[in-house]
Amino acid sequence: xxxxxxxxxxxxxxxxxxxxxxxxxxxxxxxxxxxxxxxxxxxxxxxxxxxxxxxxxxxxxxxxxxxxxxxxxxxxxxxxxxxxxxxxxxxxxxxxxxxxxxxxxxxxxxxxxxxxxxxxxxxxxxxxxxxxxxxxxxxxxxxxxxxxxxxxxxxxxxxxxxxxxxxxxxxxxxxxxxxxxxxxxxxxxxxxxxxxxxxxxxxxxxxxxxxxxxxxxxxxxxxxxxxxxxxxxxxxxxxxxxxxxxxxxxxxxxxxxxxxxxxxxxxxxxxxxxxxxxxxxxxxxxxxxxxxxxxxxxxxxxxxxxxxxxxxxxxxxxxxxxxxxxxxxxxxxxxxxxxxxxxxxxxxxxxxxxxxxxxxxxxxxxxxxxxxxxxxxxxxxxxxxxxxxxxxxxxxxxxxxxxxxxxxxxxxxxxxxxxxxxxxxxxxxxxxxxxxxxxxxxxxxxxxxxxxxxxxxxxxxxxxxxxxxxxxxxxxxxxxxxxxxxxxx
RNA sequence: GGCCCUAUCGUCUAGAGGCCCAGGACACCACCCUCUCAAGGUGGAGACACGGGUUCGAAUCCCGUUAGGGCUACCA
Numbered sequence: 001x002x003x004x005x006x007x008x009x010x011x012x013x014x015x016x017x018x019x020x021x022x023x024x025x026x027x028x029x030x031x032x033x034x035x036x037x038x039x040x041x042x043x044x045x046x047x048x049x050x051x052x053x054x055x056x057x058x059x060x061x062x063x064x065x066x067x068x069x070x071x072x073x074x075x076x077x078x079x080x081x082x083x084x085x086x087x088x089x090x091x092x093x094x095x096x097x098x099x100x101x102x103x104x105x106x107x108x109x110x111x112x113x114x115x116x117x118x119x120x121x122x123x124x125x126x127x128x129x130x131x132x133x134x135x136x137x138x139x140x141x142x143x144x145x146x147x148x149x150x151x152x153x154x155x156x157x158x159x160x161x162x163x164x165x166x167x168x169x170x171x172x173x174x175x176x177x178x179x180x181x182x183x184x185x186x187x188x189x190x191x192x193x194x195x196x197x198x199x200x201x202x203x204x205x206x207x208x209x210x211x212x213x214x215x216x217x218x219x220x221x222x223x224x225x226x227x228x229x230x231x232x233x234x235x236x237x238x239x240x241x242x243x244x245x246x247x248x249x250x251x252x253x254x255x256x257x258x259x260x261x262x263x264x265x266x267x268x269x270x271x272x273x274x275x276x277x278x279x280x281x282x283x284x285x286x287x288x289x290x291x292x293x294x295x296x297x298x299x300x301x302x303x304x305x306x307x308x309x310x311x312x313x314x315x316x317x318x319x320x321x322x323x324x325x326x327x328x329x330x331x332x333x334x335x336x337x338x339x340x341x342x343x344x345x346x347x348x349x350x351x352x353x354x355x356x357x358x359x360x361x362x363x364x365x366x367x368x369x370x371x372x373x374x375x376x377x378x379x380x381x382x383x384x385x386x387x388x389x390x391x392x393x394x395x396x397x398x399x400x401x402x403x404x405x406x407x408x409x410x411x412x413x414x415x416x417x418x419x420x421x422x423x424x425x426x427x428x429x430x431x432x433x434x435x436x437x438x439x440x441x442x443x444x445x446x447x448x449x450x451x452x453x454x455x456x457x458x459x460x461x462x463x464x465x466x467x468x469x470x471x472x473x474x475x476x477x478x479x480x481x482x483x484x485x486x487x488x489x
Numbered sequence: 490g491g492c493c494c495u496a497u498c499g500u501c502u503a504g505a506g507g508c509c510c511a512g513g514a515c516a517c518c519a520c521c522c523u524c525u526c527a528a529g530g531u532g533g534a535g536a537c538a539c540g541g542g543u544u545c546g547a548a549u550c551c552c553g554u555u556a557g558g559g560c561u562a563c564c565a
Contacts, residue, residue: 010565045564110563117562121490127561152563170494179492179561187563194565218493218560241495241558248557276501279514283502287513306495306502309558313500316515326528369527430524445524457526 003035005209006202007061007068010042011053014259015060017312018213018243018251021277025240026211027066028278028300038205039071041082042198044191054082060260064270065293070205078205083197090192093200093230094153094185102229103185105151106133107144128181129154153186155222155229163221168209168238168302175221183222199223203232211238211302214309238302241281242309257314267340267373271328272321280310290323322371333376334363340377346384358383365463379458383467386476388454390483397456398447405484410437411448412477421470427462451480 007023009015015023030037039061041054058073070076080086097103106129108116117127134156136144144151158177165173185196192200202210217239227234245255257263263273275291283306284291284299291299325333338359341347347354362383363376370376382388390399398404414429415421430448434441445461452464452473465473 008565012565042565106563113563127491165493173493175493181561184563189563191563193563198565213559214494215559216565219565221493239494244558246500250558279501281501285503287503289501289514308495310502311500313515316501319515322528371527440524442524449525455525459526461524 001208003030003033003209004038004205004207005030005035005211006038006040006205006207007066008040008042008198008201008212009057010045011050011057013050013053013056014261015057016251016258017260017263017273017277019057020060020064020066020260020273021243021280022211022213022240023061023066024064024274024277025282025300025302025305026209028297029209029211029302031297032300035209036069037067038076038078038207039068039081040201040205041072041084042194044083044194044197056261060264063264064260064274083192083201086197086201087191089204090186090197090200091190094192094196097155097185097229098153100229101156103153103155104134104136104182105141106154106182106184107136107141107149107151108132109149128179129183131182134182150188152184152188154182155185155225157182157222157225163224165217165220165224165237167217167220168236169305170217170239170307173217173220175218177221180222180225185226195219195222196226199226199230199232202235203227203230208235209238210235211240214239214242238305240305241307243280244309244311246311246313248309248311251312263317267375267377268317268321269324269328269336269373272317272324275324276317276320280312281306290320318371325367325370325373325376330360330364330367333367334360337363337373337376340373341380341384344377344381346377346381361467365459365467369459382453382455386472386479390450390454390480391456394446394450394454394456395488398450399480399484400488404447404488405481407437407439407444407447408451408477408481408484411444412474412481415465415470415473415477418470421466423462423466426465430462447480448477452476 005026007019007026009019009023027037029035039058041057043054054072061068068074070078071081075081094103098105108129112132113129116130116132120127120130133151133154157180161177163175163177165175167173183195184193186192201207220237220239224234243251245251245258247255251258257266260273264270271293274293275296278291278296278300279289282300282304284295285304288295334356338347338351338354341359342349347359362380366376366379366383370379410433411430414433415426418425418429430444431441434444437444446456449458449461449464450456452461452468458464468476
């Protein structure tokens with residue numbers, strides 16, 4: 001039997017990390033089993049389908065590398081893949097249930113229902129529908145309909161017994177039927193409710209593994225009742241734990257970045273996010289942390305998915321991101337970095353005008369000491385601009401001594417004579433200088449770094465020099481010498 | 490309120506009765522390396538929610554309490 005799984009988000013505009021992880025687990029499972037990954041948009045509650053909202057989700061999925069075999073944009077045998085385009089299917093299935101008397105029309109008004117709930121609550125019972133319209137006869141129905149009232153369709157649910165949900169992650173979970181009521185499957189506007197649409201689609205699309213967030217565990221008994229009423233085969237269920245915000249509450253916008261798109265904008269790489277998300281609620285069983293996707297696919301197992309909710313930790317994601325920034329091929333990082341450089345106005349927006357060789361050198365010298373692409377761009381500014389200021393702390397420590405400008409002048413002189421201007425020659429020049437001047441290397445290095453970059457920290461000085469090139473180095477040393485004369489002497 | 494799920498360092502987790510006075514990772518602290526900052530290396534601090542059982546033996550099994558989360562809509 002071919003494994004068929006689906007990810008069924010509501011197109012709300014962005015893919016948040018909880019959804020991304022659910023999608024990832026589905027994807028990993030199906031890639032491991034050579035199955036099919038179906039993307040379905042659950043857009044029944046939207047007045048009209050917002051194409052931008054759908055785009056937000058699909059671009060994020062694609063960016064993460066979670067490609068789908070069937071769904072919007074790619075089609076497939078079981079389409080359409082937007083619920084808004086499947087309304088007739090739901091109506092037909094609902095009609096089948098009506099015909100077989102497994103479902104019935106209900107004419108109760110919202111006010112009546114509210115009163116019912118109120119009463120049940122007061123008596124300490126589950127606020128359930130009391131089945132008032134369950135046995136209406138033809139005459140009663142006609143009378144209601146004559147008044148122009150649009151009915152909903154409810155499923156007749158058993159009053160006794162229980163439903164066992166057999167869950168691949170949680171084991172067997174039992175629910176008493178008497179806690180369930182005759183829930184609505186079709187709203188009065190002719191649109192299906194979530195549970196109904198979900199079951200109809202999962203069956204018609206032949207989904208055999210339903211891997212979704214834990215919040216749906218409590219819906220599952222209702223869905224099983226629906227599967228039974230419709231005569232469908234039951235899929236396997238796996239309810240993955242939720243991802244919570246640092247305060248253990250449900251993730252929301254007020255917790256900062258929660259959408260995949262925001263992480264992208266903050267300079268995280270898809271590899272890092274996927275790797276991090278895989279580790280959230282799943283573990284390979286050994287002590288591996290950073291793993292190539294191919295390993296994750298190979299090792300993933302629903303059995304090993306934890307049962308408890310996890311809090312996402314931006315610090316660990318950041319660490320992993322730095323690991324990837326350091327280990328991925330340089331070309332890849334350059335390509336990822338370019339948009340961030342452009343955003344800061346460090347390089348031209350027209351690709352043809354970019355000095356790729358220079359950008360490559362910059363990325364190479366800076367990338368080991370940053371955690372995100374945003375940091376990479378920010379830490380690279382002085383390679384592209386001459387108009388930086390000198391750090392105040394640095395000025396105090398390295399420019400204020402009596403011989404500071406003299407030292408810089410010596411450095412400038414030494415560099416001017418250095419040829420070729422490569423890492424070995426440049427370092428040798430400075431080491432020799434420190435020897436002849438009889439000062440520690442650091443006495444030369446720190447003021448020079450400040451002169452060249454305006455900063456007291458950063459890549460190795462000689463790397464900076466070589467990347468910057470001789471001309472720039474001499475210019476900037478000159479500038480610093482003059483600055484000291486004008487400002488400190 | 491009712492029903493359901495969950496409970497190991499601050500966080501993510503390993504652990505499926507003796508291998509655990511609990512291992513790893515991030516973060517934190519110290520030291521080493523070092524031209525700074527990172528990275529890297531070494532070391533440190535840091536957890537089995539609580540209470541009862543079961544067992545020769547429990548982080549692991551059972552029950553209860555507590556806490557967190559979910560569902561309880563003509564939302565998905």
